Amino acid sequence: MKKTELPRWATAFVLPLLNLVSALLVAALAIHLLGESPLESLAILINSAIINPEGLSYTLFYASTFIFTGLAVSIAMKGGLFNIGAEGQMYVGGLGLTVALLTLDHTLPAWLLVPAAMVGSALFGAAWAFLPGYLQARRGSHVVVTTIMFNFIAADMMNFIIVKYLIPEGQQNPASRVFSDAAALPQLNTWFPVLGDTPLNISFLIAIAALVIYGVMVWRSSWGYQLRATGLNQHAAHYAGVSISRMVIVAMLVSGALAGLAAVNSVMGSTHYLSLNFPAGAGFVGIAIALMGRQHPVGIFLSSVLFGALIQGGFDLSLEKPNIPQETFIFIQGLIILFCGAMEHFYGPAVLKLINLGRKG
C-alpha cells in the first residue's frame, strides 16, 4: 500500500541527514570557489577535531557550551517561542557568575564555588530573558525582535559594566580580574591524561546531565506536556487549562537560565576571567543546534559535537588555509539553519516517492 505520509524514521533521521548534507555541499562549493579543495579541507577538519585526541578534547569542550545554548533555544522552541537572545542571555549569565566568584572566591572552598557560579549564571541569564518573555505574554510583542534587541542592549551594557566596574587598576585589557585558583572547574585530563593540556572539564558531564533532565522534563512531566501543547496550539492549551502567559514567561526563564549556564564552561572553564564578547556567537550556534537536532536530546548532543568539531577543525583549518577564515563557519552555520530549519521538508516529497516505489497504490 502506498504511503501518504512519511514514516517516523524518515522524518527523524533521513530528512535531517539530507538537509545537513545539502548544507555541507553548498559549503563545499564555497570552499572550492575560494580556491581550496573541499575534500582536503574536510580531511584536515576531521583529523584535527576527531582523530587527534587533544583535538577531540577541544571539540567536546566547545560542545559543552553548545549543548547548553542548544538546550536553551530548544526548550523555548518547544513552547512555540523563537529565542534568538541566547547570545545576550549567555553574556549576562557570565556577569552573574563573575559577580558570584569575585565576591566569594577567596572565602568559599572550591567545591562550593562551582555551584555558586552556576546559580549566579543561571539567575542572571534567566533575568535577561524575563522581559522579552513578559512582553510576549502580556503585550504580544514578538519575542524574536525583542530578544534580538536585548542581544544588542546586552553588548552595550556589558561593555559599560566591564569597562567601568570590572577592570582592575592599571589593566588595559577590557576584562575582569582573574578568578582565584580555587574557582576552577575540575578538568577531565586529570582522569584521562591522553587528553593532554586541554580545557575539557566537568561541565561536559553537567551538560549531559542537563540533556537527560531536559528529556525527562519535556516528555515525561506534566509541565513538559503543557509546554508542548502551548507550542503546538495555544487555543487548545488555553482550553486545557494551561495559563499561557505563565507558560511563556517560565519557558523563557528556563531558556535564559540554560543559556546563562553556557557561560560556566566558557568563562570558568577556559579564561578564568570575564572578557568582552566572550560568547563569540555561541548563542547563535544554539539556534542551529536546536533546529538541526530537532530539539531532541540525542539530536542536540550530536549537533553540538558536530559544531564543536567545526569550530576546532575550523580553527586549525584557518591556520593552514588563510582563505578559509573562521568566519566561514558562521556562513556554514547560516546554511545549516536554512536547510535544517526553513527548508526542513524540502526532500520530503522525493523521499516519499522513493519509499513508494515498488509499493502498490
Added chain:
Amino acid sequence: MQPAVEFRKISKAFGAVQANADVSFTINQGAIHGVIGENGAGKSTLMSILYGYYRADSGQLLIGGQERAIRTSHEAIALGIGMVHQHFMLVENMTVLDNVMLGSEGGFKLAAHRKQVEAKLREICTRYRLDVDPLAFVHDLSVGAQQRVEILKQIYRSANILILDEPTAVLTAQETASLFEILRLFKEQGKTIILITHKLGEIMEITDQVTVMRSGRVVGAVDTVSTSKEQLANMMVGRPIQSELPRAPFKPGAPVLQVQNLNLVDAQGVKLLDDVGFTLRAGEIVAIAGVSGNGQSQLMEILSGMRLPTSGRVDFLGRQLPYAGRAHADGLPATFRKLGIGHVPEDRLRDGVIKDFSVMQNTVFGYQDRVRNRWGLFDFNAIAKRCSHLLEAFDVRPQNPDLRIGLLSGGNQQKVVIAREVSAQPKLMLVGQPTRGVDIGTIEAIHTQLLRLRDEGVAILLVSVELEEVRALADRIVVMSGGRITGELNIEEFDTTRIGLLMGGMHKS
C-alpha cells in the same frame, strides 16, 4: 438547449480518501439545482473542481456543452462561473468597492475605474434588491449583508452560473427568505444556480432538480416536484434514521447552574451577550438553539472559563464562579474543570485536541494534573490502561492509542473528546455542536451517550444549530438571537415555526 454544466465520471482522491468517485450528472440552464448530502459526501470537492481550485483526477467537465479544463479560479470566472463560499472571501479592512474590484480592477491605476465600478454596483444592487453600500467597510457589515456582497461580486463579474455553498448556515429565517427572493430574480434573468446544502426544507422550497451525493458518489438525481423530504433523506443517509432514542422520564434534580444578567461587550463596543439568564438542573438537558453567531459560542466560552464576561453572575452548585477580580481568563479553564465542569468544545481541532499528539496523549488533555505523581512526572502505565479502557468503551476506531489523533476521522476524534470529558465525571457538561463533521452512525452513538449522562443526573447544556438534534436531545429549549434569550420552551412545546421566529429575533409576545 445545452445544459449549463455537465459532469462526466469525475473522480478525485486526496491521498487515501476518495472524495469524488465517477460523479456524473447535468445541470440545466436557467434552473436552480440543489446538490445535497451529508458532511464528507463530496459536494464541496465537486464544486471546487468546477471553480478551478482543484483538477479532477479523471473525467470530463462540460460547460455549455463544451468540454473545458478549468485550471484556476481565474479561468472559472472567465467562463461565467461564480462561487459564494460558506466562509466569505472578503478582505475585512477594505470597502465593498475594493473587494469587488479585486481581481477585476480594469487597469493599473485604480482611480480610473472606481467611479464606473461604483455606478455599476449601485445599479446591480437596485436591480436585485441587494441593499449594500459600495463604500461601506466590510467589517462594519452584518453577516447577511456580507453574503450579499459576495453575491454582488459574482454578478458584477457577469456570472451566469452561481454556486452557493451552504448559504443559509449563517442566516436567520427572514434573511433566508430574502436570499431566496434574490435567487428567484436571478432565475428570471436566465442565470443558473447551484445550491449546495444539507437542509431538506430548502431543497423542497426552491430547487427545480436535486442531485443527492453520498460518500463521494451520486446516489440520486431527481426533479424536486417528484420527490419528498423523506425520500431525499433516505438517499442521503442510505438507511432510515432512527427517530426517537430511548430516554428515562424527566426528573430534574437540584439546580446546578444559575446564570444571571450575563453581559459581554467586545472591544469594538458590540454587545455579544445581552442580559442572559437561565437555570439548569441536574439530570436535565437544556439546548440553546439559534443560528450560528448569535452569542451561543461566547456563552459557552464564558461558562467553561475560556473567556470573562463583562458583567453578570454565574452560580455553580450554589457557589459563584470566580470571574471577579481578573484581567483575563488565562488559566481559568483549569479552575472550572476542578470544580466539576466538563466541556466538549464547538471547534474540536482548534480547542479540543492537539492534532499532533497521540490519541493517548489527548485522553489526558485538560486533566494532565490528575495523572502525575508528586514529582510532576506522568504515570504512563495508569494513563495507558485508562486510555485503552476508554477507547473500547466509546468504540473509537482505530483502537490505536499511539496514532496521531489528526489521522482519525472527525467522528472518532469527537468520541475521544467526549470519552475524556465524561470519564472525569463532571456535574455539568457543556457541549457545543457535538455532531459537527461527524458521520451518521457516530451521531447516534453520541446522542445515546449524552442521554445516558442525563439519565445519570448530569446537567447538560447543549449548543446546536441543528434543530433535529435539539429535538432529539432537549428537555428544555432556550432560543438565542442577537445575544439575547428570545424565548424558552419545554420539549413538548416544540414547534419549528415558533422556534424559527424566535431564532429570527421575534420575541414571544
Added chain:
Amino acid sequence: MDDFHIASILVSTIRNAPVLMFAAMAGLFAERSGIVDIGLEGKILASAFTSAAVAYSTQNVWYGIGAGIAVSVALAMLQGYVSITQKGNQLVCGIAINIAMSGLTFVLAQYFFQQGGRTPDLGQARLFDVVLPGTAFVSNIPGLGWFYGHLLGGHSILVYLAFALVPLVHWVVYHTRFGLRLRACGENPHAADAAGVSVEATRYTAMLIAGVLCSFSGAYLAIVQSGFFLRDMSAGAGYLALTALVFGNWRPVYTVFGCLMFGFFGALQIQMEGVDLPVVGRIPGSLIHMIPYVVTVIVLAGLMAKSVAPKAIGKPFVKSR
C-alpha cells in the same frame, strides 16, 4: 551645552534615516503581502559588501549599485522560494540569511581584498551630492542659507531617492491594481485567490521589490556613509527598520516618521558623546549606543503606538478546501 549643535543633529537625522527608510520600505512590501522579512539585515550586509566591492574594483559607483541590487534580489528570491513555494518557516529563513551573510561577506571581503574583512576605501568613486540651484545665492542669508543649503540641499542623491520613494510607495500601495492585490494577499489570501489573483505571483513580486529597495540601504551604508564595507556594519538596521514598520502601522508615511526618529537618536548619540550634560555629567558611549535598541523594545511593548499587523502575515498560503 554649547557643544550641542541642533543644526548638525537635524542634518545628521536626514542623513541617517535613508538606511532605515530603504529597508523599511522593502519590509513594507514584503510584510504587506504576508511575508515576515526578518532577513533585511542579511540583504543589507550582502548589498553593502557587493556594492562596495564592485564599485572599488570597477571604479564605477553605478556598477556597484547594480551589483548590490542583483545580490539583494537573489537573496529575496531565495526567501520567497522558501516562504511561498516550500511554505517553510519565514522567521527561521530570515535568521539563516542574516547569519549566513554575516559570515560570507567577511570571508569574501578577506578573500578579495586581504584587508581584515573589509573593502578598500572608495575614495573618489562615490556618489555625488546634490547642490540645489541658488544655494550660493542664499548662503549669506542667516537661517535660510543653512536651511536651503544644508538641510534641504547638499545631501547625496540617494537621500533624495529615499525621500522621493515615500510618496511613490504610498501611491503604489493604495492607488494601483498591484497595491490592492498586495494588501489583499496580506489580509486574506483566500479572498485574493478566490478573486482569481495569484497569491504566489503577488508575493514573489513583493519580494522582488523588497530586494531592490533593500539593496539601496546597503549601498547607502557602504558607498555614501562610510566609503567602504566593514564586517557586520548594518548593526541591527534591518531590525530597527522592522520596528519602524510596527511604529508606523505598516503605512508608508508613518513608517518614515519612525525611521526619522531612529535617525534622530543616532545623531543625538554622536553629539552627546564626550559632552558634559547638566546633572548627569558625561554619559558613556556604550549607554548612548543602546538607545535605539531600547526605544525599539518600548515601541514593541505597545507603549508608543497601537499597531495592527497585516492579518495573514507569517502564515504560508495553503489553498484550503
